Amino acid sequence: MTQTEDRIPLSTEDTPLVPIEKIVSLCKRRGFVYPNSEIYGGVSGIYDFGPLGVELRNNIRRYWWWSMVQTNDNVVGIEGSIITHPRVWEASGHVDSFVDRLVDCKNCKRRFRVDHLPKENLEQNKCPVCGGELTEPRTFNLMMETYIGVVEGERMKTYLRGEACQNIYLDYDNVLKSSRMQVPFGICQIGKAFRNEVTPGNFLFRQREFEQWDLQFLVHPSEMQKWFEYWKARRFEWYKGIINHTDRLHFREHGPDELAHYAKQAFDIEYRSILGWQEWEGIHWRQDWDLSRHSQFSGQDLSYTDPETKERYIPWIVETSGGVDRTFLFLLLDAYEEEPPSDKDKEGRTVLRLHPWFAPVKVAVLPLQKNKPELVTTAKDIHKRLQRLMVSQYDDVANIGRRYRRQDEIGTPFCVTVDFQTLEDQTVTVRERDGMTQIRLHIDELPAYLLERVRWDYNA
Ligand code: ATP
Numbered sequence: 001m002t003q004t005e006d007r008i009p010l011s012t013e014d015t016p017l018v019p020i021e022k023i024v025s026l027c028k029r030r031g032f033v034y035p036n037s038e039i040y041g042g043v044s045g046i047y048d049f050g051p052l053g054v055e056l057r058n059n060i061r062r063y064w065w066w067s068m069v070q071t072n073d074n075v076v077g078i079e080g081s082i083i084t085h086p087r088v089w090e091a092s093g094h095v096d097s098f099v100d101r102l103v104d105c106k107n108c109k110r111r112f113r114v115d116h117l118p119k120e121n122l123e124q125n126k127c128p129v130c131g132g133e134l135t136e137p138r139t140f141n142l143m144m145e146t147y148i149g150v151v152e153g154e155r156m157k158t159y160l161r162g163e164a165c166q167n168i169y170l171d172y173d174n175v176l177k178s179s180r181m182q183v184p185f186g187i188c189q190i191g192k193a194f195r196n197e198v199t200p201g202n203f204l205f206r207q208r209e210f211e212q213w214d215l216q217f218l219v220h221p222s223e224m225q226k227w228f229e230y231w232k233a234r235r236f237e238w239y240k241g242i243i244n245h246t247d248r249l250h251f252r253e254h255g256p257d258e259l260a261h262y263a264k265q266a267f268d269i270e271y272r273s274i275l276g277w278q279e280w281e282g283i284h285w286r287q288d289w290d291l292s293r294h295s296q297f298s299g300q301d302l303s304y305t306d307p308e309t310k311e312r313y314i315p316w317i318v319e320t321s322g323g324v325d326r327t328f329l330f331l332l333l334d335a336y337e338e339e340p341p342s343d344k345d346k347e348g349r350t351v352l353r354l355h356p357w358f359a360p361v362k363v364a365v366l367p368l369q370k371n372k373p374e375l376v377t378t379a380k381d382i383h384k385r386l387q388r389l390m391v392s393q394y395d396d397v398a399n400i401g402r403r404y405r406r407q408d409e410i411g412t413p414f415c416v417t418v419d420f421q422t423l424e425d426q427t428v429t430v431r432e433r434d435g436m437t438q439i440r441l442h443i444d445e446l447p448a449y450l451l452e453r454v455r456w457d458y459n460a
Helices: 020-030 051-070 087-091 119-124 166-178 221-240 289-298 324-335 373-387 400-410 420-425 443-454
Strands: 033-035 047-049 075-077 099-104 111-113 138-141 144-148 156-160 185-194 209-219 249-253 266-273 276-287 316-323 336-339 349-352 363-367 392-394 414-418 427-432 438-442
Touching: 020 033, 020 324, 020 336, 020 400, 047 051, 051 075, 051 185, 051 209, 051 324, 087 166, 087 289, 166 185, 166 209, 166 289, 209 221, 209 324, 221 249, 221 266, 221 276, 221 316, 249 276, 266 324, 276 289, 276 324, 289 316, 316 324, 324 336, 349 400, 363 373, 363 400, 373 392, 373 414, 373 420, 373 443, 400 414, 414 443, 420 427, 427 443, 438 443
Parallel strands: 075 185, 363 392, 363 414
Antiparallel strands: 033 047, 099 111, 099 138, 144 156, 185 209, 209 316, 249 266, 266 276, 276 316, 336 349, 414 427, 427 438
16 A cells, blocks of 8 residues: 555564455444345445445445556457346356356255365365365356336346456457557446355455456457556556555465466465455456457457458457445455554554545544634534535544544544634644544645555555
């Protein structure tokens, strides 16, 4: 994580892994994430995002978009629809083979994905939790079906997209014709995907409706290896740049039995949390598989002609595919800390050490006392001024210590306190979340001071 002068480096190895229940509870309590349709008993694997959650989510999305699309001259973005022609999913192989194999424990009734079972349990047909006997594997397709049209008999069955990236292949030719992009270049997209996951769980980690971000980078076959290495390294640095505990990030290379037949290699960027090492993003060697398949199924020629050499070929593709929701969850797991009482904070506190880029609220403006109209008016004026530049929150409920703690818990990087001295010399206290350091600044200096510290930065 890039450190501003105020940020203090964190110890990493000795920080305990955060139980997921703490994050679930914080998310519900403070309005980050709610269970979907809760008043009807909920739907497994589907969530809603509350007032703070939507801010965090938007910041995550915008930062990815900015660093992948807007700061790269050789990358453009699209936003494709969730519903496409059903043939898309035949061409992609999802209709036939987007399946999970599943076993149930006859004793404790728990359900497991075969590919997630430890090897010895699979060999001995034994439940990893209670040791009971497992059923024969059953196969389930993960695609969610839907229908287009209203008249029975004319309705067309199709699917909610199982992965967002298919739109990129479908729009590749349009992008080529409508922009001045030339191979090598990339197309990005962020969008919802839907999977009838057989074992949803672990909060946002495995959902049935979730959001993916993809880069599909199109290259000449002779340059595939070079670009694969390039994006693999860049994406790893990107993730390293947004977390505190950088020792919790690594690559896992896919073994030969995991690789798709067209893939020479594949790597997952994994994060270590209480869930163990788990995939955050995949870097995939897709070769010409997708464009060739869509050429074949649609009958459209999707080859590319090099404007200089006139060589005609189907571009090969490097894919980097990650999840907005896993980023949301892993950022919270990475940032959450319960600090014991200290000289600086007698009661101890829960603090979300989120990067200021992502913090849902950038600054809280607090009058020292609520019953002093001059303090309240000045604080509200400052809040209104800052609100034009960043997300600012005005808060005058409870004593100042409690208000600081409330902001720490949602990751607000700065609190501005208006006190009696403000009325005399127009200065305020600026308290920084991580080190709890305080400085005094003139009100007019605030916007530049804060903007410099919450603005995006990215060294690609
Ligand atoms: P897994 O092996 O965990 O099922 P996957 O390899 O099928 O994941 P991809 O199809 O490569 O995942 O999807 C790209 C990214 O989308 C993943 O790295 C992950 O961040 C995210 N993702 C995939 N499935 C889910 C899900 N059910 N819930 C939330 N995010 C998901």
